[in-house]
Amino acid sequence: MRHSHGRDVAATRPRTEMAHGGSEACETWPGGVSEAMELLHIDVEADAVEERPARAAALFSRNVLRKQRHWERQLAAKKSKRKEEKQRRKVNREQAPDHPQFTKRVLKAIAKERLAEAQSSGLRLCVDLSMTDGMSDKEVSRLAGQLRRLYGSNKKATRPFHLLLTDLVEGGRLYRECLRMNEGFLNYMIDMTEESCLDLFPPEAVVYLTPDAEEALETVDADKVYVLGGLVDESIRKTLSLSRARELSVHTARLPIDEYMTKTSNDKNFHSKILAINQVFDILLTFSNTGSWTEALQAWFPPGKGYCVALQDCPQSDT
DSSP states (O other), rough: HHHHHHHHHHHHHHHEEEEEEHHTTTHHHHHHHHHHHHHHHHHHHHHHHHHHHHHHHHHHHHHHHHHHHHHHHHHHHHHHHHHHHHHHHHHHHSSSOOOOOHHHHHHHHHHHHHHHHHHHHHHHEEEEOGGGGGSOOOHHHHHHHHHHHHHHHHHHHHOOOOOEEEETTSSHHHHHHHHHHHGGGGGSSSSEOOOOOHHHHHHGGEEEEOOSSBBBBBOTTTTOEEEEEEEOOOOTTTTHHHHHHHTTEEEEBOOHHHEEEEEBBOOTTOOOOOOHHHHHHHHHHHHHHOOOHHHHHHHOOGGGGEEEESSSSOOOOOO
């Protein structure tokens, strides 16, 4: 027992001394190395910390700018859409029948009667849908939405146009998308055909509306057929509708934007005369009812395009 206890004490003593000696050793060379390594570690970490915030700040700054630009574009689009919808409601109120006691059913019957009359004697407008093959699925979907809005405007008009959808291939991508997106599409009071406008009308009667035409449209005539290029092109390839008009060998014209509007100054220095087909149609429809390009452009030309009717107090552009 004593021998065993002595061995335990002997075995324990070195550990205790080492334990005490360890704290002293930490104050000599091992501690020095430890402190040096610690300082070195701090220096390395300090450099890394300085680098990381700079890199992170640059990344953060770019992300913030990108998101801010995206937000600004969305905000501008929403403002333009709200203004367009407000104007649409105003026009609808002005064009509403003088008999508010009419029920929705009666108003629907009146609209249907007007559309039927337009199909026999109204101003004629074709939407040329021959260019959809080069469009993406997203662009085709947007075009289907524009056709719905165009028809909605015509249905509410006191003097609607006779509308025709030409080069519309039954079972094609656009046809299927219109069926999917536009409720009651096959019941639209629009002439739909796979034929082109030249299969239906003589070339001398056709006026193809394109923003790249040299001549400005002055008026709309009952003996003419006006054609809009059914095209949504997010890549902004130029002169596509003009090329199509030249292929058909028909007369071309553009909306009189240069004659009645001026460029406005804006942060992005952005100016565009490219409009959706429903926007062009709203301008034509208002002009045909009022005879005023000023009124039509002021009502329907999107402000986000960087133009303002010349008679208004517009912030002038330097370009």
